[in-house]
Amino acid sequence: MEKVRERCLTGIEALDNILNGGIPKGNTVLITGSAGTGKTTLSIEFLVHGAMKGEKGLYISVTEASEKLLENLIVYDFFSKEMIQKGIIFIDIPEIYEKLGMNKLQFSMEDINLLIENIVKIVTEFNVKRVVIDSITSICYRLQTEEKIMEFILRLSKALSELGCTTFLVSELLPSAKGYSQYGVEEAVSDGIILLGNLERRGDLLRTLRVVKMRGTSHSRATYVLDITSIGILLVPLLKGGGELI
Amino acid sequence: MNSEEFQKKLKTYQEPLSISVSVSLSNYFDIIKYILDDFSNNKNIPIIYISATIPSKSISTVLDVYGIDSKKIFFVDCISHIMMSSTAYTDRTVFVESPTMLETIMLKAEYILNKYVMKNSLVIVDSINSLAIHNDMKILSEFLHLFVTYLRSRSAYFIILSMKEQSNNEISNILNFVSDEILEVE
Secondary structure (H helix, E strand, O other): OOOOOOEOOOOHHHHHHOOOOOOEEEOOEEEOOOOOHHHHHHHHHHHHHHHOOEEEEEEEEEOOOOHHHHHHHHOOOOOOHHHHHHHHEEEEEHHHHHOOOOOOOOOOOOHHHHHHHHHHHHHHHEEEEEEEEEEEHHHHHHOOHHHHHHHHHHHHHHHHOOOOOOEEEEEEEEOOOOOOOOOOOOHHHEEEEEEEEEEEEEEEEEEEEEEEEEEEOOOOEEEEEEEEOEEEEEEEOOOOOOOOOO | OHHHHHHHHHHHHOOOOOOEEEEEEOOOOHHHHHHHHHHHHHHOEEEEEEEOOOOOHHHHHHHHHHHHHHHEEEEOOEEEEEEEOOOEEEEEEEEEOOOOOHHHHHHHHHHHHHHHHOOOOOOEEEEEHHHHHHHHHHHHHHHHHHHHHHHOOOEEEEEEEHHHOEEEEEEEHHHHHOOEEEEEEE
C-alpha cells in the first residue's frame, strides 16, 4: 500500500485532484513553460491559498519588480491587497544581491552558499511554509555551470524541505525547447515538474497544464486546458482533437 | 409533439437530466421562449445559455420582446467574437473567442457555476448544429460526453437544441448517446 505523505494543497481544486490530494509537503516543484502560459499566476495563486490558510508565503522576484507585478496581478474575488501584505512576503532579488555584495555576473560557490543562507534565514524568521522563486532560470544564468546549478538547487531544496516548506521554482522555456528547463539540470533535481504550455489548434491558442512528474504521489499525466479567472485557475481535460504543444 | 405538448412536458421535469430538443426554423424562437420561461420564471432556476448560433445580444433583444427577463440568464457567447461583433463584457456575459474552443466553453460554464454558486441550474447549448459547422464530429461528441458528465455531477439540467433542417445521422447518434430524453417539436 502506498504510504501517504502529508500534502500541501495548492488550492486550485482541479490541480489538487490531478495530484491525488495536493503536492507532497516539502517538495520542490519546477513550474515550467514558455512566455504567457500562466506560470507566475499559478505560483501567486499557490501562495494566496496558503496565506488564506494562515501559511506564510515568500515570493522571490528575480526578473520583475514585485511592485509592478502586484499592479498587474489578476484581481481575485477571494483575495484582497491587505491579505497579500499580511500573508505573503515579496522580495526583489536585486535587494538581496546588493545586501550580500553579489553584484556580479557570475556567482562563485561562496556566493551560492550566501544566497541559500539568506533565503533560509528569511524562511526561518517568518516561519514561511510556501516559497516561490520567479524565476530560477535567471539565477541559473549567473551560476553558469551545470555543477553549480545542481548544487544550488539541491542544497536549497533540502534546506527548505527540512523547514517544512513547499517550493515552486519558476522556469522559463523557449517555445522551441525540447526538455523541461533551460539548462537541463533543474528538471533532474526537482521533485516535481508542472509543465505549462500553449497549444495551437486550428488557429486557436489554448493554455495547457500537465503534471510530468511528482515524487511522493501518484498523479494524472494527462494534458488539461487552463483558464485564468477571477475565481482562480480552472482546468478541464484537453479534448483529443489534435494540435501541437508550443 | 406540438408546442403545447412540449410546454406541458417541460413542466414535468423536476429532476436534473439531459434533454435534446429538435426544433425547426419556424418554431426556433418559440421553443427557446418556452424553455426559458419555464425554467427561469416557473422553476426559478438560473440559466447558462451557450450561444453558438446567434450573438447573445440578439437573443437578449428577442427575449425582451417576449417579456422574458434576460437579466436572469448568463450567456457564454461563442459566436460574437468570430463575427467581429461587439464583445463588451458584462456580469452576465462571457465570450469565447471561437466555437472551436470547446474546452473554453466548458471552462466558462464552470466559471459561472462556481462564481455564482448555482445549484440545479440549466445549461442550454444553442445549437449542436452550429457547433458541428465549426468542429469535427469526433471532438464534438467527446466534448458533449464530458460536458454532460460534468453537469450531472453538478446536478444541472442540460438542454441541447438541434435544428431539424440541418441535422444528420452523425448528429442524431451523438444526441442519442448523451441525452436522457429526446424531444421532437413540430
